[in-house]
Amino acid sequence: xxxxxxxxxxxxxxxxxxxxxxxxxxxxxxxxxxxxxxxxxxxxxxxxxxxxxxxxxxxxxxxxxxxxxxxxxxxxxxxxxxxxxxxxxxxxxxxxxxxxxxxxxxxxxxxxxxxxxxxxxxxxxxxxxxxxxxxxxxxxxxxxxxxxxxxxxxxxxxxxxxxxxxxxxxxxxxxxxxxxxxxxxxxxxxxxxxxxxxxxxxxxxxxxxxxxxxxxxxxxxxxxxxxxxxxxxxxxxxxxxxxxxxxxxxxxxxxxxxxxxxxxxxxxxxxxxxxxxxxxxxxxxxxxxxxxxxxxxxxxxxxxxxxxxxxxxxxxxxxxxxxxxxxxxxxxxxxxxxxxxxxxxxxxxxxxxxxxxxxxxxxxxxxxxxxxxxxxxxxxxxxxxxxxxxxxxxxxxxxxxxxxxxxxxxxxxxxxxxxxxxxxxxxxxxxxxxx
Amino acid sequence: xxxxxxxxxxxxxxxxxxxxxxxxxxxxxxxxxxxxxxxxxxxxxxxxxxxxxxxxxxxxxxxxxxxxxxxxxxxxxxxxxxxxxxxxxxxxxxxxxxxxxxxxxxxxxxxxxxxxxxxxxxxxxxxxxxxxxxxxxxxxxxxxxxxxxxxxxxxxxxxxxxxxxxxxxxxxxxxxxxxxxxxxxxxxxxxxxxxxxxxxxxxxxxxx
Numbered sequence: 044x045x046x047x048x049x050x051x052x053x054x055x056x057x058x059x060x061x062x063x064x065x066x067x068x069x070x071x072x073x074x075x076x077x078x079x080x081x082x083x084x085x086x087x088x089x090x091x092x093x094x095x096x097x098x099x100x101x102x103x104x105x106x107x108x109x110x111x112x113x114x115x116x117x118x119x120x121x122x123x124x125x126x127x128x129x130x131x132x133x134x135x136x137x138x139x140x141x142x143x144x145x146x147x148x149x150x151x152x153x154x155x156x157x158x159x160x161x162x163x164x165x166x167x168x169x170x171x172x173x174x175x176x177x178x179x180x181x182x183x184x185x186x187x188x189x190x191x192x193x194x195x196x197x198x199x200x201x202x203x204x205x206x207x208x209x210x211x212x213x214x215x216x217x218x219x220x221x222x223x224x225x226x227x228x229x230x231x232x233x234x235x236x237x238x239x240x241x242x243x244x245x246x247x248x249x250x251x252x253x254x255x256x257x258x259x260x261x262x263x264x265x266x267x268x269x270x271x272x273x274x275x276x277x278x279x280x281x282x283x284x285x286x287x288x289x290x291x292x293x294x295x296x297x298x299x300x301x302x303x304x305x306x307x308x309x310x311x312x313x314x315x316x317x318x319x320x321x322x323x324x325x326x327x328x329x330x331x332x333x334x335x336x337x338x339x340x341x342x343x344x345x346x347x348x349x350x351x352x353x354x355x356x357x358x359x360x361x362x363x364x365x366x367x368x369x370x371x372x373x374x375x376x377x378x379x380x381x382x383x384x385x386x387x388x389x390x391x392x393x394x395x396x397x398x399x400x401x402x403x404x405x406x407x408x409x410x411x412x413x414x415x416x417x418x419x420x421x422x423x424x425x426x427x428x429x430x431x432x433x434x435x436x437x438x439x440x441x442x443x444x445x446x447x448x449x450x451x452x453x454x455x456x457x458x459x460x461x462x463x464x465x466x467x468x469x470x471x472x473x474x475x476x477x478x
Numbered sequence: 479x480x481x482x483x484x485x486x487x488x489x490x491x492x493x494x495x496x497x498x499x500x501x502x503x504x505x506x507x508x509x510x511x512x513x514x515x516x517x518x519x520x521x522x523x524x525x526x527x528x529x530x531x532x533x534x535x536x537x538x539x540x541x542x543x544x545x546x547x548x549x550x551x552x553x554x555x556x557x558x559x560x561x562x563x564x565x566x567x568x569x570x571x572x573x574x575x576x577x578x579x580x581x582x583x584x585x586x587x588x589x590x591x592x593x594x595x596x597x598x599x600x601x602x603x604x605x606x607x608x609x610x611x612x613x614x615x616x617x618x619x620x621x622x623x624x625x626x627x628x629x630x631x632x633x634x635x636x637x638x639x640x641x642x643x644x645x646x647x648x649x650x651x652x653x654x655x656x657x658x659x660x661x662x663x664x665x666x667x668x669x670x671x672x673x674x675x676x677x678x679x680x681x682x683x684x685x686x
Contacts, residue, residue: 095524099524388516388517388520395512395513408510410513412518412520429567445563445567446567457559460532463531467530467639470529474523475523478529
């Protein structure tokens, strides 16, 4: 088996060497000479998949993944932890699986990117040269009135899975019966569009069982939200939504849900209700600030005035810096949601585009998918799915070929099946990412 | 053989005619089989080897079988939660490429899922009962070799993920869903109770 692999490897590299003679990039890939290098910044649903699939596509390419944290914690399913029915250990993934694919993993933080010199610098003092760079930093948060470093100790966002996820779960568990949990949902676009509403649902599930007099108040900057019809149908069924006794109350931006400042000392948020400031006090406030592209993307000048990174939607190569690919939440992805599955799908397009480029070939036609599950209780799952293509006629928007959400008024067994599909989705996509 | 070849020629002719009709949009290279199949791998696993208990492994299944399943998902003939919405997103030619890509891969038995609290563990006692039930209902007439066998109409079921198999047998008994099935399959299913079918799922999942 080893022999066979080795033989086919030699054959393959011979073929590539021949191709690269005619390559527009003029980088010879003759065996024994310097390998083509790809650096990937950020090892989540986007970056880790680019690294793995690049190595699968062309083992001659040297791939280095630079990631700030030694372990990865998945955001998908972390709302289950917040609501107290999942162990945080199940959210944790190591980079050892990527190493088995021959990916070099460096735990360090990239602090600067030099697109002209084609190199990145790290906080640890490393300088890494690249032939192609992948930037997959996820999201960061905009500054917000009252939400300073001190306030962030008391009022958590937990919108990046990790210690905050566990801390928020503890805050909710410490609530007294009758206390209010306030969830502040951000304006579009942001990471995981249905995420705030899944979190509200699962906290309501926890409160219903453990603190039946407590309420969930969602203060929303938006007039509507992802999977809204299905969420509200489920809330009606599970949490009395629409009645006087509803556990969940949702206030839209137009109805005074838009939060304008945070006051951690008062444990309050202030909303703008048609020109009047309104104060909302909660025993636990979960404030999700407006999102922007991850810090390094902004620092490297990969973002535009929107705060996100414009990319060519057929390859996810930056429109600002050639040779740099931005994948996942940080990209302006032309209508795809900022979701884990979309990042996974984009990452495979990026891996194929880079492998083609480094072998002197044109990038192929991309194909994109999103599948995303949300939970309304541990036995109640719903989903959204879509397939997109790139259409040169509309270069700023991917073309939706099909899409849809779970049916309304589905029988309980379907909701239960989708709950288990959700967990299976997670295990499969994490295996696709890290092993 | 001769016959088959001529049929293939007809198909090629049809595709060419279609290409001419569609004009320039076809000149743009369509996505490759691996590009298309990789979009499935988030759920069905890298190369179609699933990592989650309710998602079936599809690596190494016959292309014709996978194509017909996708067509039935897209038309709604085969009930699904999410697959119908996804299957509609691919043309017949793209579905064929996806099916061929997964057919090329090598099957791997489902691993146990130590991570999952929700996953159902294989129960050895149930598996034994299931084995008897497969004999009674003559499942092995098509699912030969204790479910290892596969052909264009028959998927491999041995070593498949248990929760996936459980969902499928539950669906088969669900009159609301009207799962399409071959007449001989129906005869077998009718002979078995829901409990026996659950045992059958445990039996096939326990096979290597």
